[in-house]
Amino acid sequence: MRDQLEGSQAVARAVARCRPEVVSAYPISPQTHIVEALSDMVRTGELAPCEYLLVESEFAAMSAAIGASAAGARAYTATASQGLLYMAEALYNASGLGLPIVMTLANRAIGAPINIWNDHSDSMSQRDSGWIQLYAESNQVAVDLHIQAFKLAEALSLPVMVCMDGFVLTHAVEPLEIPTQEQIDAFLPAYEPRQVLDPDDPVTIGAMVGPEAFTEVRYLAHAKQMQALDLVPELAAEFATSFGRPSGGLLRRYRTEGAKTILVALGSVLGTIEDVVDELRDEGERIGALGITCFRPFPIDEVRDALAGADRVVVVERAFAVGIGGIVGQNVRLALSGLPPVVYDVVAGLGGRAITRRSLRGLIEDVDEGSIEPNRLHFLDLDWKLVERELQRLQETRRSGPHAENILRDVGVVAGRSH
């Protein structure tokens, strides 16, 4: 049965039906609705047995999840943006210790300048943290990925981050299907830890490892994560059988048959991209899209197979590596090394800027006409006038002031001030 639900509420309900035993969370927009809903469910007893820890920071949220998971409990938290960065040290620790914590990341930009809106700078900054990263393109997929995430995490004894676009998904209300408790119980068995703090069989967890074995322990982290490349599709198939709809998997191809141009993206922008693909297909263009659901581990072989037949691959990404360029683009280029497709890196939708069909159509026209260079970083809908004015100011005045305020004043958001 489908209910009209906000994305956050739906995820909270799905997570609750996965029976987490400890939830520890700290408020940060746009993740708050999820943990508020879970707090309600713990307080009313709807989610029981479960302890909800009202921690004093995201660092503590992840640390408490580490303790809970090591003590054999199914542990969950959620965060976004600055919160993810504040828990960064603990993220590496959770994955290094092999603790199957599941976390929702409500994707949001990172400051400065402070910005609460959606992009992927937060999750991309932690792509090497040893967490499996799954990206939801819709709220239904977000719901389904959480259910799969607990099973995936516990099978591999690795933490999983389910990334869903802040506001775009977390605050969108739409008809969604939340599987019943019975369905989820049948899919997701009780957590059976590989290692546990047990007074009857006391073990030391988190010992110091020197050069004699550190490489081997780190190699195992990689080898274990790579097992997800087999397990993610298996779980997606099992999920489809159990719940009657496809959801998850490593990648999702959209009309890529015979496509000469393929757009690659993660997350909710895929909806807009697919609309553009439909329009252009109707107009006779051989175009398709590839959605990457599992970004870590990176399904390099599957990406290569999906893109090898195209002439042009346009990677639309909501984050970038300052000083070099695209992040997803670099990974895609690695997958295609030695193969003919040309890769375009396009940064779009930073800090909540909408990625419109019109902009995407313009981008594809530019690519088709050869008016933008491949293998170079491009910014979609960049306001060059604003940027050039600020660059000019930098050149003319030593004490030119803060970028953010200058730009806002130019835009007209901040009232002018006499100088």
Next chain:
Amino acid sequence: MAHRPVKFFQVGSFAVGNRLLEEDERSVQAGVERTNALTKGHRACQGCGEALGARYVLDAAMRATEGRLIAANATGCLEVFSTPYPESSWQVAWLHSLFGNAPAVASGIAAALKAKGRTDVRVIGQGGDGGTLDIGFACLSGMFERGDDVLYVCYDNEAYMNTGVQRSGATPPAARTATTKPVGVEPGNAFGQGKNAALIAMAHEIPYVATATVAELHDLEAKVERAMELHGARYLHVFVPCPLGWGAESKDTIRIARLAKETGLFPVFEAEHGEVVSVSKIRRPAPVEEYLRLQRRFAHLFGDPPRTDVIERLQAIADRNIRRFGLLEEEAAA
């Protein structure tokens, strides 16, 4: 004539003679029933106060919980010297996560046990003064404020010993550390700094706060036992001399710990729900100079000319503690 209770001192050390105590009041170093939660083979320095303190705290907690104990440890000397891969000195379920998160990890363990209905298993968090008072302070305060069922133990050796003796938020005034060297106009650590962890813990009005030193192991054990009788967030602050970091003789660890208490520099007391309920009185008052002279970290105070002004300021701190906590036996009425 007023009654003066008889006190038994061993000659020289001024410790209460173990042999002169009732059987059940004695501290026992070894025995078949002792769990040795921190067992032999670890890499602590000779005379390490922290190793001694941790062994007595953990074993007392193991006795109090009949072995149903889990420990979360902060990064630091205690963690490093006890777990060089692939060896471990811990005979207790033990987790090390990070430097600054031991209280939160302990909270998570306690939450897991509560969710699982495991009321029999208890949780200890532990770390040094840097991990507790500086980098882990927010997590500690959060754990106190929530009242999580954790006994947190800080082994205070008054600096970052594991990284090479740098100043921490628990370093006393005038002390030489690698980052507060005896150079410049005001040598050593600045006055007016250093957190009083026990008082801050008390301000959270948690059920139990106590301080102890490794000079009085029986008192330390009794405080662990008392802490384990209670539930909720509890805090134990143990003074543990560090021969390496303090520039002291390994054989003087106990003497220095005792002098810290006897001078009044380290008040030993218990508090419940934010109020002091008992104080360990000074048995043989000693000037701070007696304590300072045993440690090279204060050697710059005894140069030529000696910094009597600085020593007086340190004595004033001790005197204030003595007044504030009532550390001296009241004079018998005439």
